[in-house]
Amino acid sequence: MPSLPLWQLLGATARALGEVQSGHSSTQILKGLDARLKPGVQALLFLALRQWGRASVIRGLLVSKKPPIAVDQLLCTALALVCASDASPYEPHTLVNQAVEAAKKQLNTKPQAAFLNAVLRRFLREKDALMKQALDTELGRYNHQAWWVAKLKKQYPQDWQDLLERAQTPPPMMLRVNTRLSTRAAYQATLEAQGLHAHTIAGTDQGLVLTQASRVEALPGFREGFCSVQDGHAQWAAALLLEAVAAQSWSKERSSGDWGAFTVLDACAAPGGKTAHLLERLAAMQDKSQKPGQESNQESSQEPGKEAGHDAGHDTGHDTGHARRAVELHALEIDEERAHSIELNLNRLGLWGPGQSQSTKPCPTWVQLWVGDGAESKSWQVLRRQRSEQAVLPQPEAFDAILLDAPCSASGIVRRHPDIRWLRREADIPQLVAQQKRLLNALWARLKPGGILLYCTCSVFHEEGQGQIDSFLQHNSQASLRPSPGHLIARKSQLDPSLLDNRSCDQDGFYYAILQKNAVL
Numbered sequence: 001m002p003s004l005p006l007w008q009l010l011g012a013t014a015r016a017l018g019e020v021q022s023g024h025s026s027t028q029i030l031k032g033l034d035a036r037l038k039p040g041v042q043a044l045l046f047l048a049l050r051q052w053g054r055a056s057v058i059r060g061l062l063v064s065k066k067p068p069i070a071v072d073q074l075l076c077t078a079l080a081l082v083c084a085s086d087a088s089p090y091e092p093h094t095l096v097n098q099a100v101e102a103a104k105k106q107l108n109t110k111p112q113a114a115f116l117n118a119v120l121r122r123f124l125r126e127k128d129a130l131m132k133q134a135l136d137t138e139l140g141r142y143n144h145q146a147w148w149v150a151k152l153k154k155q156y157p158q159d160w161q162d163l164l165e166r167a168q169t170p171p172p173m174m175l176r177v178n179t180r181l182s183t184r185a186a187y188q189a190t191l192e193a194q195g196l197h198a199h200t201i202a203g204t205d206q207g208l209v210l211t212q213a214s215r216v217e218a219l220p221g222f223r224e225g226f227c228s229v230q231d232g233h234a235q236w237a238a239a240l241l242l243e244a245v246a247a248q249s250w251s252k253e254r255s256s257g258d259w260g261a262f263t264v265l266d267a268c269a270a271p272g273g274k275t276a277h278l279l280e281r282l283a284a285m286q287d288k289s290q291k292p293g294q295e296s297n298q299e300s301s302q303e304p305g306k307e308a309g310h311d312a313g314h315d316t317g318h319d320t321g322h323a324r325r326a327v328e329l330h331a332l333e334i335d336e337e338r339a340h341s342i343e344l345n346l347n348r349l350g351l352w353g354p355g356q357s358q359s360t361k362p363c364p365t366w367v368q369l370w371v372g373d374g375a376e377s378k379s380w381q382v383l384r385r386q387r388s389e390q391a392v393l394p395q396p397e398a399f400d401a402i403l404l405d406a407p408c409s410a411s412g413i414v415r416r417h418p419d420i421r422w423l424r425r426e427a428d429i430p431q432l433v434a435q436q437k438r439l440l441n442a443l444w445a446r447l448k449p450g451g452i453l454l455y456c457t458c459s460v461f462h463e464e465g466q467g468q469i470d471s472f473l474q475h476n477s478q479a480s481l482r483p484s485p486g487h488l489i490a491r492k493s494q495l496d497p498s499l500l501d502n503r504s505c506d507q508d509g510f511y512y513a514i515l516q517k518n519a520v521l
Contacts, residue, residue: 004036006090007101010081012037013044014073014102020049021073026419047087048080049418050168053143055080057134062119071112074103078120083131092127096120143168147426148411155462156489163460163489163509171415172506173213176230176273177206178349180280180363184208187227190220201232201507205239206280209506225349230273231416233488233510234458237403238277241454242285244482244514245401248450262327265399267374267443269331272342274405275367279351282327282365328393332370332380339371339383368393374404375442398448406436408457408464412489412509433463440472444479449519452482456512460489465511472515482514 016029026049030042048055055076059066066072078099082092090098099120103113123130134140138149142164152160175198177187184206191198196214201207209232216222216229241264264282266275333339346352351363372380382392409432414420440455447453457464465487473479488510 004040005101006094006098007105009037009040009044010074010077010095010099011102011106012041013048014070014077016041016045017048017052017077018069018073020419020422023423025423026417043089044077044081046170046418047084048077049422050143051080051083052076052422053139053145054083054131054134054141057137057140058083058123058130061130061133062123067112067115068108070106070108071103071116074099074109075116075119078116079123082120082123082127092124096124144421145424145426148421148424151461156460159489167414167418167421169415170213171231171508173210174201174230174232174235174507175208175210175219175227176204176235176277177208177227178225178276178280179206180283180350181221181224181226187221190226194220196220201235204232204235206277207232207235223348225351228273228276228345228349230277231413232507234273234508235277236485236488236510236512237274237405237454237456238281240485240512240514241401241403241452242278242281244452244454244516246285248452248516263396263399263401264327264329265396265402265443265446266329266331267402267404267439268333268406270333270335270338270341272331272345274403275329275331275342276345276349276351278329278403279346279363279365279367280349282329283363286327286364327365328368328396329365330368330370330393330396330399332372332374334371334373336371336383339369342369343383366393370395374439377442377446398446398451400448400451402443402447402451402453404439404443404453404455406439406455406457406464408432408436408459409461410458411464412458412460412511416508429461429463433468436464436468437471440468444472444476444515444517447517449478449517451517453515453517454512455515456510458508458510460487460509460511462487465513469513469515478518480516480518482516484514485510485512487511 012033016026016033019029020026026042026045030038030045033041058079059072059076067075078095081088081090081095085092088095096117100113100117103109103116109116138146142149144164144167149160149164152163156163177184182190184200188198188200188208191208191210196219197211198208199211201209207230208227219227221227264278266278269275331339331342333342346367351365352367369383370380371383377395380395409424409429410417410420411424436457440453444453455469459465469481473481488507
């Protein structure tokens, strides 16, 4: 915690919780905070959000009439933090004292400071009885909205309680090692040498999980691109897509080092974690395919869109010669501000094309960033980058492989973002399902025959995962479902015989489906 008085942090946390209640995400709220407040408020905010339902129930037991908004926010914040006393860095009496002090410091809460003090003191006296009453209600016990609890009960009859209880615990901090710069074992040794203990993540070849979370600035080599923060299940995306591509008979020619005009689309790509991982793995595949003594297919002295003696025109978009022989990754994001986060990630990791990398071994894959709607190809606009002089690559008519990380409820990452459980509404789910279907159908039309589309969401709700894919397969005779992980949750679950791997783990909830486009007979 920063060296700011606790009352100041509590006041800011109460206001932040009020903004969440008004429909704003904690990510945006924290982004707007003073740098001195942010670390402390984030820690308290996340604690309070995980106990917000219980605090609301107890507030109702303590007062017959809801107090004015600002007072109520401060009251519920204090109640939530005292309910989370096992995880809080402060003693209950300290929290109560400082909450009353926070009320005294604000004009709109000062007249109610005595009321706040009386209610909180009563809570401390009657805490055990009040907590028992709160735990007898679903809202007080599970700290999720009723519709969310009901949905999990129906879809996960064996695991719903475990899912809700796990949502109450902070997730472990997981890393993906940039194997363009280091090996996982070497980076793990570097962490250990600095007192940061970590072990490998099963099911990944680049993943490490820290025994104790750390500030990213304290991670060795983070600024230089040696690692990224990414959940273990999120690290499955690049491997699933590219391994499915490599298994295709038409891709075997690439094992000889001739990758042809191979194009990949990462749709809905921000903030760029999966984009970067795709680039890392594509580079490794190309390196592996080279014969001993053979240089990369792409000469660092040439730019995409140019051949020796021919100038394709830096901004004309014409694809002549060299770019046709390159492996291209096109990353698309509808929000321009978020699209710039992809740029920042790739710059840090040194993953631009030849001549643009910070690493000793230039990344052989060309990258093009786009801003636009994945379902409307005419809306795509090139994202101009400040640090790369790479020529603009034209938009391909079709792609060999597509990763669609579709917009979703984010119900699988509620541990990481505890505000989601309060922001999401039941009516949002069918709207999100319709949006996913629109994107899936549009991007499927952009996939080459024989190509692979990996559909994924960070949701545990069936209608955004297996239900969505079942519907898609019923209406697309060209599509076939390859062996896929299906729904990944924190505990092994017998969901459906077609879901191959629902392993027990301490990772985010995800859904993965590998779709192949069959040639028209």
